[in-house]
Amino acid sequence: MLPLMLAARAKIRLFVEQPLGTGQAIALSQPQAHYLGAVMRLRAGAEVALFNGRDGEWLARLVEIGKRRAEAECLAQSAPQLDPPDLWLLFAPIRKARTDFIVEKATELGAARILPVQTEFTNAERIRRDRLQAHAVEAAEQCGGTHVPDVTALAQLAQVLGDWPADRALIWCDEALAEDGSAPPPSALPPAPAAILIGPEGGFSPSERARLREGPGIQSLSLGPRILRADTAAVAALTLWQAARGDWR
């Protein structure tokens, strides 16, 4: 809810649920009305950018702004809809601040979907899915993106692997590879549809490791000779995939 003033497009960006199109009237939420009026001190006539994850980014003008409600009118599309490549991020939730961070970074880096998974060494029994989804919205507002990744409910890794779609490659970050130097290069990463799996800070259990090593269509990735925290590993792996196979090319 605190968008950066972006250098390239210096305006406030807000995510809305409604369809966007020329002349469309958009009722903004109460927190958005508060943010625009009380925090940013905007008045009727001010321009903001709106996106809904489907219709690109639209320039809109505030036509009404009060304490509890605000309404904007769509003027023209200011950027096309840009969906990221079909890349999922699976991660084991850790301490709150670092979990929030992973969701923020995955959104910025262009993950299509974020799947918290419970591994044998994961501590978290539950997550606040609504909070994490709000973090993804906020990150999309800030990074100039027009896509908001879905954050799914916490699921058991074993079950997720059991239901794995046959056509989706799975890349997991194996800290053991850092030591033996046998990692394939990032250029060998599989194309979309793909998913990246980051383990918990305690690593994967021996049985999880065996399962991942044997699975068809499952590939490991090394992230260098130092042991990365889970949040660092998530950013690094998403970066390598996007540069090699994604929309950074």
Added chain:
Amino acid sequence: MLPLMLAARAKIRLFVEQPLGTGQAIALSQPQAHYLGAVMRLRAGAEVALFNGRDGEWLARLVEIGKRRAEAECLAQSAPQLDPPDLWLLFAPIRKARTDFIVEKATELGAARILPVQTEFTNAERIRRDRLQAHAVEAAEQCGGTHVPDVTALAQLAQVLGDWPADRALIWCDEALAEDGSAPPPSALPPAPAAILIGPEGGFSPSERARLREGPGIQSLSLGPRILRADTAAVAALTLWQAARGDWR
């Protein structure tokens, strides 16, 4: 001061200043004594790992442990000294939490040196260099590394560029490239000695941008079609360089 229990080498790692060698007695600091005794409840005879940034990692045994002091004796080297490639990270300090984060991540990812720089659009007038250096030590303790990057004093970017060493390539992350798609691929990144420069969240000023575009040996790098926060950009750029030119290969 709160090292992870590493999966691969399950022991506490501490950074010390003294030389390490077989039979060497090492006096630990008061915070280290407190951490080992009061927090981790270790007693004399327990084993820890020590490193000093020069002599690799050593297995050591606690010979004395009290409230204010502790002493360890070096037994044997447990890992060789591994210095990262000669890569510097220059960044414009931002809000405290994100500045701490950049130092932590740069250490994990294997930056040799960390240089906070003040740009025209940087807000920070000063930094706590001692705090940032302590963060780098803590990150090295946690990531299993044996090198601790120096964190230098805050300097003006213009002055740093004025004194730039002729043999060191400079890579800067140019958000304008995200839009026009003209970025060179990561495989075109220059080898060590090199440096990565990340701008502040407000971006570089027009005159800084002109200077960076014209400078000899200065190369730009695109980090995809979304606008990354400065901390995300630091992790992504370090990752791409390490995978293409550094010690992740």
